[in-house]
Amino acid sequence: MSLKHAILTLLETEQGSGYDLLKRFKERLGFFWNASHQQIYLQLKKMHLDGLIEFETQNQQGKPDRKVYHITSQGHEALMQWIESPIKISKVNDGLLVKLYAGHLVDISVIQKEITEHKDMHTRMLNTFLEFENDFKALEGDQKKQYSLPYLTLRRGILGEQAWLQWAQEVEDYLV
Amino acid sequence: MSLKHAILTLLETEQGSGYDLLKRFKERLGFFWNASHQQIYLQLKKMHLDGLIEFETQNQQGKPDRKVYHITSQGHEALMQWIESPIKISKVNDGLLVKLYAGHLVDISVIQKEITEHKDMHTRMLNTFLEFENDFKALEGDQKKQYSLPYLTLRRGILGEQAWLQWAQEVEDYLV
DNA sequence: ATGCCATATGCAACTAATTGCATAAGAATA
DNA sequence: TATTCTTATGCAATTAGTTGCATATGGCAT
Secondary structure (H helix, E strand, C coil): CCHHHHHHHHHHHCCECHHHHHHHHHHHHCCCCCCCHHHHHHHHHHHHHCCCEEEEEECCCCCCCEEEEEECHHHHHHHHHHHHCCCCCCCCCCHHHHHHHCHHHCCHHHHHHHHHHHHHHHHHHHHHHHHHHHHHHHCCHHHHHHCHHHHHHHHHHHHHHHHHHHHHHHHHHHHC | CCHHHHHHHHHHHCCECHHHHHHHHHHHHCCCCCCCHHHHHHHHHHHHHCCCEEEEEECCCCCCCEEEEEECHHHHHHHHHHHHCCCCCCCCCCHHHHHHHCHHHCCHHHHHHHHHHHHHHHHHHHHHHHHHHHHHHCCCHHHHHHCHHHHHHHHHHHHHHHHHHHHHHHHHHHHC
């Protein structure tokens, strides 16, 4: 499990509410981690029970109260231990490829159409990632150094999307 | 859920036992789907209860009995319906990237070492995939046509692994 | 002899993630 | 004025997947 550790990593740098974390996931970890709000809130609850995080309630006018979580020393230890123990290779389970594999059962245009739709989504993602990359490249000195690790994870997102799109192109060419 | 549909696809072409399916997963779908034996046996049980598959028991001398499953018309219908309804984009949740993101908390060599280990695994996988590709390229005429869809899924595996390795190279160069 | 590997199936307990629902108010948009 | 979006949190039910255990035999290597 790494959702727990992804949350700990985010809280290590900066405290925040479930809602904040949800946004940070989308903005900063979106190219290698996806989590729904339900999953995050549930995880935060469990992690609090386990003593990995603590929170203070902030009252707000108009809006619901915020629970601002911060990491505990126990949480920090758990994170460190996780970083130093080996992680399993992440598995790929891609339904679209199952479909393509089964493509002989239907008119292949059905599959082609869906690949085209996914291509649009991947293109949009790639463009977003490339914008992030430009932002990083515009940085200088210390700032650039500071963001070098997130940048490398961004590169994974970019290379991954480019490979996906290259594959989709091959499929299109092959099936014509 | 696509494990169910991956199993249906495999049974559509050829009947088989849980053990057979496990092997076929490894050999034929390994570059886009991973499933453990427990998961497959459990899924087969559920699918049988739902009437999507049937089985006959084959007694064997020495070895345990085999339950040879085949797809039912209901199963076929379910598969068709699944193929024609849109699939969600597959999400990436990569623990290794969470680690890299959190790399400032430890000596970066810890992370580099683990990336190197993963690189070995990815290299091995890529080589296996490239061997499969050679097998496909050696085919001719009808056979080559018959295997064109599995080949395209194999290409996804190859391009995915190559992109991963390219990224790992970038990381190594960047962190030196 | 002893252990490991392949064959063959499965349960139980647990962890992880999804789907759907529920609440609530201000701010922006059609 | 009505609808949708953003902020903010959460529960309940279900599905999906992991970890560990259990059984049983024949063949191969050490």
